[in-house]
Amino acid sequence: MEEGKEKGVFDGEKACLLVKELRKSFESGKTRSYKWRISQLEAIAMMIQEREKDIIEAVYKDLSKPQLEAYISEVSRIKTACSEAIKALHQWMKPEKVKTGITTYPSSAEIVSEPLGVVLVISTWNFPFMISLEPVIGAIAAGNAVVLKPSEVAPASSALLADLVENYLDNSSVRVIEGGVPEATALLEQKWDKILYTGNARVGRIVMAAATKHLTPVILELGGKCPALVDSNLNLQVAVRRLIAGKWAINSGQACVSVDYIITLKEFAPTLINAMKEELEQFFGKDQIKSKDMSRIVSPSHFSRLSKLLDDDKVSDKIVLRGQIDENQLKIAPTIILDAPDDSLVMQEEIFGPIMPIVTVDKIEDGFDIIKSKPKPLAAYLFTNNEQLKKSFVENISSGGMLINDTVLHVVTAGLPFGGVGESGMGCYHGKFSFDGFSHKKGVLYRSFNAWFGSSNSNKHKSISSNYG
Numbered sequence: 001m002e003e004g005k006e007k008g009v010f011d012g013e014k015a016c017l018l019v020k021e022l023r024k025s026f027e028s029g030k031t032r033s034y035k036w037r038i039s040q041l042e043a044i045a046m047m048i049q050e051r052e053k054d055i056i057e058a059v060y061k062d063l064s065k066p067q068l069e070a071y072i073s074e075v076s077r078i079k080t081a082c083s084e085a086i087k088a089l090h091q092w093m094k095p096e097k098v099k100t101g102i103t104t105y106p107s108s109a110e111i112v113s114e115p116l117g118v119v120l121v122i123s124t125w126n127f128p129f130m131i132s133l134e135p136v137i138g139a140i141a142a143g144n145a146v147v148l149k150p151s152e153v154a155p156a157s158s159a160l161l162a163d164l165v166e167n168y169l170d171n172s173s174v175r176v177i178e179g180g181v182p183e184a185t186a187l188l189e190q191k192w193d194k195i196l197y198t199g200n201a202r203v204g205r206i207v208m209a210a211a212t213k214h215l216t217p218v219i220l221e222l223g224g225k226c227p228a229l230v231d232s233n234l235n236l237q238v239a240v241r242r243l244i245a246g247k248w249a250i251n252s253g254q255a256c257v258s259v260d261y262i263i264t265l266k267e268f269a270p271t272l273i274n275a276m277k278e279e280l281e282q283f284f285g286k287d288q289i290k291s292k293d294m295s296r297i298v299s300p301s302h303f304s305r306l307s308k309l310l311d312d313d314k315v316s317d318k319i320v321l322r323g324q325i326d327e328n329q330l331k332i333a334p335t336i337i338l339d340a341p342d343d344s345l346v347m348q349e350e351i352f353g354p355i356m357p358i359v360t361v362d363k364i365e366d367g368f369d370i371i372k373s374k375p376k377p378l379a380a381y382l383f384t385n386n387e388q389l390k391k392s393f394v395e396n397i398s399s400g401g402m403l404i405n406d407t408v409l410h411v412v413t414a415g416l417p418f419g420g421v422g423e424s425g426m427g428c429y430h431g432k433f434s435f436d437g438f439s440h441k442k443g444v445l446y447r448s449f450n451a452w453f454g455s456s457n458s459n460k461h462k463s464i465s466s467n468y469g
Ligand code: NAD
Pocket: 122, 123, 124, 125, 126, 131, 149, 150, 151, 152, 153, 179, 180, 181, 184, 185, 188, 198, 199, 200, 201, 203, 206, 220, 221, 222, 223, 224, 255, 256, 257, 350, 352, 378, 420, 425
């Protein structure tokens, strides 16, 4: 029986054998070929197409994720990532010509995208298919062998991922290892050529420390407190709908780019809060806890973490919209807290749930200081019609990504990198950025024996790009 597929404890020994097996496959050269990469990408596309219903069911089991949301965020997103990679792969693989200078004249040069080898993807539970498979698509497109470790916090999705990869993909080079901390630890002890980890910053540090031992490069996709600065000069209804979409309507706030807190003007806050209450009723009805359009909290431990944020004495008299709570169903309806003190838990920790603090300021620019006083977020949002304010926000606020007058959509915008900065992570992926993230960019200079000062023979330099032409 092949390693990694056996039942029983997955320990360091098994992890070591697994990596050996995948390295052998990588060294055989098969994953480098265009044909293999395309065949695997097409297999993922087919797997998503054929098993769409199972995927939607699995995320429903794990998160009560509404069908449409599951379709958009898990199924459709992977289809798009796959078809983008299939269409562009030939172009991505082509060496990139670089101009050479007088020092090396005559010569030619190019950047060759070389697969790194055997890579590890450790993913999380909130978008269990998208966050697992999008990096895998990038790793395969770049010609690597890859091991995926999904999150044990979404067990139905993890089990389905293992089943799908086993049945649709080439298991000599693509594998899923299910499990939690012991399995992740066993995997992290091995030598990888790149690790992409998605999850919280505490574990991000563990991953980076393990990678240091083998000088393995890492992409860390972490989280943080994503602010939305809301000016009074705006289209109120559109802004409020987009804030609700970017907080409660996507996985009940359990998204890394979900709006964590709002900053707005003191005199504008009542207008904003009233508009939010009205629109929330439009979205989820009067009895919001019963809404079928709202995901549940993923686990009892995350539910109790969120309850602690609300039980904090520092916010008990600041809750202006107290959402209903159903502990049995692990549901918390939209909750808004006005002017929670900065040292309250809700303003110190990443919320990752359906609680929205609103902080008020006298001048909108004061919001910049609040954002800058916290670790750099994964996303920062601004709602305004003021062009000067937009310019100043882009210039002065450092965040993984940024979106003006909407929420979340920058993440699905083709051509934009997705990744954090500072505490919200390092490196990026999505589309060509995934391909680049899992490739080594090898600079190659071609000189010929015929080359001599004054004699140009550069057209005789045959680069390897002709192999891709
Ligand atoms: P999680 O508990 O599923 O952990 C993530 C992964 O780390 C899992 O596969 C888990 O098994 C593994 N893990 C946990 N403890 C470990 C340890 N001690 N050693 C090795 N591996 C370990 O997910 P989470 O951390 O609750 O995820 C939520 C966090 O992820 C939030 O901070 C959120 O903002 C962030 N996030 C970031 C992105 C992004 O793309 N930047 C996307 C989603 C979530």
